[in-house]
Amino acid sequence: MGVKVSKKRLKQSGNAVKEVLRGSFIGHPVIIRNLPFALYVTVLSLVAIWSAHRAESRVREISKKVVLLNELESEYLEAKSNLMKMGTESSVRQRSQALGLVPSHRAPARISPASDE
């Protein structure tokens, strides 16, 4: 008796396997009916995957840009620092000595006309 039942079950499950292999379940009306939704979900998940990848590449891009930014900033600061040092009166004075120039002994005068507007 038990053997019989198991045989029957075996047959049933064998049918199920066959069915799956044949792929007839794809044509099942429930599936057909929900196909647009399934497609929609697929597209959504594609978008999600794509944006996750994009976010990752953004992160990589940003970290590259940060390195570049730091490099540029450092270059800028070096140039600025050089310029500032060269612009101090001390160094201008030193370099202009070669040209025979010396700082004036008088304060500059600023002429400000009485405003007519």
Add this chain to the structure above:
Amino acid sequence: MAGLVLFIALMAFSILGRLYYVSIQLGPELVAAAREKVIQEREIPASRGNIYSADGQLLATSMPVYELRWDAAVVDPERLNSDLAQTAKSLALLLPEKSVAEWSTYLRQQHSSKRRYALIAKNLSYSHYRKVAQTPLFAGSKFKSGLIAEERFTRLMPLGDLAERTIGYQRPDATAGLEASFHETLRGHNGKRWMQNLGGNQWKPMESSYTQDPSNGQDIITTLDSRMQDAAHRALLHTLKKYKADHGCVILMEVKTGKIRAMANLGRTPEDSVYRELRNYAVWEKTEPGSTFKVAALLIGLEDGVVDTADIINTSPGVYTIYGRNVNDSHKGGYGRISLGRALELSSNTGIVKALYAQYAKKPEAFIDRMYQLGLADRSGVQIKGESYPHIPKPGEKDWFGTTLPWMFFGYGVQSTPLQTLTFYNAIANEGEMVAPSLWEATRDRGTIIAQHETEVLHPAIASKDNLHQIQDLLEKVVIRGTAKNIYTDSLSMAGKTGTCQLNYWDPANMGYQASFAGYFPADNPQYSCIVVINRPMRSMGFYANIVAAPVFRDLAMAVYRMTPEITSPADGYWGDGLLQAHSNGERLQKQRTEAALRALENGQLPDLKGWPVSEAIALLESHGYTVKLRGNGRVKKASKQNKTVELDLG
């Protein structure tokens, strides 16, 4: 056959069993561990604020520096052999701590022992690092050259050693200066955010918001003026070198507000005897002030009404003996019979001591009490850690002797820092109102000023106006005809007092001098007060304050005077009108020219740009969608147009 099936079945079952074990039994633990590695709440570092000078120059900022390491194991031997010689040669130039031969051996050693993290150099600036990275061995992809560059942030002072010590530093092991005092404001607060690891130390934010927002540090604007600081530094350095002194400092302060416009501290380094900003002598170093203190002593006498500047004192023979010790004048034989005021001008020790000792010998407490009233016992409270307390001996204490009081009159036995002495002189210049010196001008957060300095009055009136005016008059005469007449100039009126002081007079082996000058300028309308202290000038070259310290004062005063333009109005009458006419004509022409150019551009034509300044021409053209190419420099000579590109010939 059956055996094979059984075997496959067993395999399949064991795989299933293992799968079950791993995912159900170990699963949660593994997932949690993975999460911890991949998903973390990470610190988002806040960037430290900058320090600026009052004239808008950047004094301190954070800058990336690079540490270079070498993964020698990835470099193939052929590459090493062909590039080593040239690389060692370039490295010896770029990183001179090793010679060509040393670099060559070092690199070869690292390579043969397959070191993966060999040190090449630390703390390189970006351009320096790039130069190293362009040497043959290190050039190209890091997978072939093995060069590893690690970035770190450090503080940079763009102006080099200008005010280096005043700006200071904040390191885990040591702190100094403004960086330390304003650390809390400058540092900001790190944020926190959940992030996911993408491998290779790349982290992706998980949410759009932070669990804790990072806030960047705020900027500090100091009262320092970069040009005045430069002038002070230059004048001080020149003198220290000239007199081979040990160290010195200069402070320049705005009389009305107490804002410190320059604070230079230079000391000779023991190893290579060049002068550097080593310590903040201005704030920290407490010494006996010497003759600059006579001004305070005389002011006390005047306030108590016990002496008068017109009192006549006999300074002959230049020696005055108290309790077996001699007060000497620097001029042998003294100055004869002179007024007390003149004694200050000439800085006569005997004159000042005779006049005051007669009054205070019996009641030293009265003199000491007045010192407290003049604010001479207080610290200045400037925003730098480590300011010393002034020292004032008290009658009855164990360091009080019979000679203590008379020696105090000319600045021995009492101790103060240069900044404290200057605060007192500034009060004299400021009609008796003693203001607190300040190095802090404002705090700025993302471009907006959020807090600003307000002048703090330490003492509304240290003495009566009458007595102050007498002292002011005498200080001016010190420069006109007194000890500092060598710095007199008719282009700028100055007032001040010299102070030559013996250091360690009790120890002949370690004796030296300190030359100082404290004063203000212009004498008739004081804008700035200034103190110069030069410690241990070489005795053979000169050590008197008027020779060593006073010229620094004059040089700085003249430099500051030259920085301040005199504002004058154009002459009246014909020439004045003519100037105004020319001015408005020029403006009208300029306006017409711009309008004509705009009209031409609207019609798609190239305007007549001849004679235009380049910057204006570029701005105008670019705002109308043109691309500009330049040739030469100077003003526009010729302009030509091709489609949307304009070429400007300059000259």
